[in-house]
Amino acid sequence: MILLQTSALTMRFAGLVAVDAVDLAVDAGSIHALIGPNGAGKTTMFNLISGLLPPTSGAISLDGADITALPAYARAGRGMARSFQNIRIFASMTVLENVLTGLHASIAPGLAAILLRLPRFRRQEIDAVSRARAALDLVGLATRAGDRAAALAYGDQRRLEIARAIAGNPRLLLLDEPAAGMNPAESSALADLIRRIRDAGTTVLLVEHDMGFVMRLADRVTVLNFGRRIADGAPADIRRDPTVITAYLGAKVAARLNAA
Template sequence: MLRLEDLTIKFGGLTAVNSVNVEVQDGEIFGLIGPNGAGKTTLFNIVSGVYKPTSGKVIFDGEEVQGTQPYRINQLGIARTYQNINLFKKMTVLENVMVGCHSKSKEGLWGALLKTPAQKQEEERIKEKSLDILKFMDLQHKAMMKASNLSYGEQRRLEISRALASDPKLLLLDEPAAGMNGKEKEELSDLIKKINKLGITVLLVEHDMKLVMKVTDNICVLNYGKKIAYGDPASIQCNKEVIEAYLGGGEFV
């Protein structure tokens, strides 16, 4: 589904991602890990169109997409969340999810301005779809609440809900467990698997090794912008170079 070929990006004299090759297979949960500053979020930003790589290719579903605008990347089937929760805090929970649906609206600006019958019908379909997503995410009872009034864990789930609203083939989750307590992390682990069972491929950046080892099929490890290891969770846990680079010689827990 996603292939990165010799992907490199430089900021001035700093090489943030250095000739990285990665393949994410259709239907898997793929983990991207590494210490702070390894280039994980930078790589996410390249895939989602925020950054244009200095060199290399991003091939999604057979099509080269490097340098493509973020809105177009989303329309092609890639959705993402962010390290720092990025919601419309003054809008309701339902309205936040509806925004995600509008990325693939067919009626366009004039239909919205003129309130045509077709636009009204589409808006009703979007509302119904958004409520279904909230039910799937166990947030339906908070639909009319302002996003700012949700708990931290609920805001994380809402951001994922909005990403799902655009019907992604590939979902990029950037440190979704950050700031969560143990119970919330367990629920997130189950949720990621539940999303994957819908047929959505997941690319996950996460520092919580327990969660990563529990949910992923394969893992790529970055260090100083370079790929230093690739494999299933069991092989990554016993890789000496990974242990030294990521954990300073300690053990995965």
């Protein structure tokens, strides 16, 4: 079953086609990787899918429903969550408050319930805190709940971003270069975490430059180059695909590799 689908998705900036008629189908329950050289349009794809950019043309559907016209906040309400390539945590809030904010789409107390501190409001807060703590537990940040987010080390901030994104049990999780700047031990722990998130029922679409990481983790890989989809398939096939090798290494090196 396909959870996320883009059809002929196109994003044109003045004079540049960043995403060019890309068809992408992400199977429910899979870990799907989006790869490509720098400037291939991967982050633009993410911004289109999460609703931060309105596409020039094409359509996006989530679980069969067309969401092309929905603003970002409404897509979050439909079970979509994401992390960012450059970390965007709320630095002045505590670690726990950051994750609680990630639950915003799933708690909707009315103003009256908040002002009157109705039982419904209290229940929701208690429930939210326990869900947030569970997410922190999963990423291994449970002991840092009360610290200011800005005080966390780089790798921990990345994990906090993931905790904030998964706290609401999203159907689709978009991870933009989650392993960037991590050492091998950290990225292997991250791969385990992503598998656990998938096993808990969340479909994962990720952009990543670390090929070893992608090949070990992904069920399916889509390759972009200059905004176009140039390949799509299982990791083992992608690794052997001549168009992909050419895109990454250039035609000359690829030819020399073939000759050798």
